[in-house]
Amino acid sequence: MRTIFFIIQKEFRQLKRNRSMLPVIFVMPVIQLLVLSFAATFEIKNTNLYVVDNDHSKMSRELVAKFRGSSFYTITGYSEDYKSALTALEKRTASQILSIPSNFERDLQKDDKAKVQVISDAINGAAAALTSAYAFSIIHDYNINLLVETFPSLNMKDPIDIRYSFWYNPKLDYTTYMVPGILVLLVTLIGMFLSGMNVVREKEIGTIEQINVTPIKKYQFIAGKLIPYWLIALFELALGLTIARLVFNIPMIGSIGLIFGVASIYLLAILGIGLLISTMADTQQQSMFLSWFFMVIFILMSGLFTPNDNMPVWAQTLNIINPIAYFIPVMRNVLLKGSGFADISHQFWSLVLFGFISISLAVWRYRKTS
8 A cells, every 4th residue: 555655646746747737637627617518508599580571461470570589589581582591591691491471361361271481401400300390389379379369269278287397407407417417528538538648658758667677566556547536536526516516506416425436436447448548558649549539439429418218229239338328327317316326226336347347457458567
């Protein structure tokens, strides 16, 4: 233990001397958390709408007013020229077109039905589907209002009284869903990249040969290299949780101790992967490329942005070896649902296995030769 303690002391002294790393460790994660939590969202607001109104009637103006009054739409164009609307769509100054034909009001009054056309820019398929759903909802609401005004004697109340109740995120705030996952991402970035550059930095500056001729055992060297960044990553998690509570008002229903307990095991797995990469690489540049290669795959398949259940079967099977995919559900379930250990035991024991394998491989891969 005394040998490990001296190695830990050496690591902290090296970090203190390397002033360029201190902002990366302590400032960059805070900025990333604040920026990503607001930017990483699938909510679509202020959709640019171009209105082609060929009727200019009271009813067409009422329909346009419905869109103008919605917080999801910004009307950027209004004319009778359909070609101008298509040009705006091609130039990306409009994302959607609402086309109201002539005789819109007359058809409604005469035949009790009329047609409108909604055209969406579907380059981004998910965004197009969502904005189209917004448009259809507004038109449906307008249609209901017309029925009430035209036939006031009709009872338009639904036979079933439907009331919505959203558990764990009553206000449907997207940051409540995203911030716990982004916290996992930031802790992972710090842990993997710092540990990934650890041993290889000793190779580049030439001190690895001096360490190799000492009686330090391999497991002592790996433990001394791992523990400082394990402590730093836990500190980053504590700082991130504090910001999440104070800035984003993220509910913390579950046990914070359980969060840190699982995080301690998770970080062993991530740091082990970083140290394994560090023992394989010859330069810090190689280590950064390898770490980034695995990080991109892990993040995209982690369920941070899209549910794992929506992935193909082969991707869900491959995701078994993705440690991030285990810790993100733990963070969300414990913080938002108040889940206990029994609810996350599968993820916990999977991370224990990951940690054991990754650290064992790092110890085995580090060749201590004189």
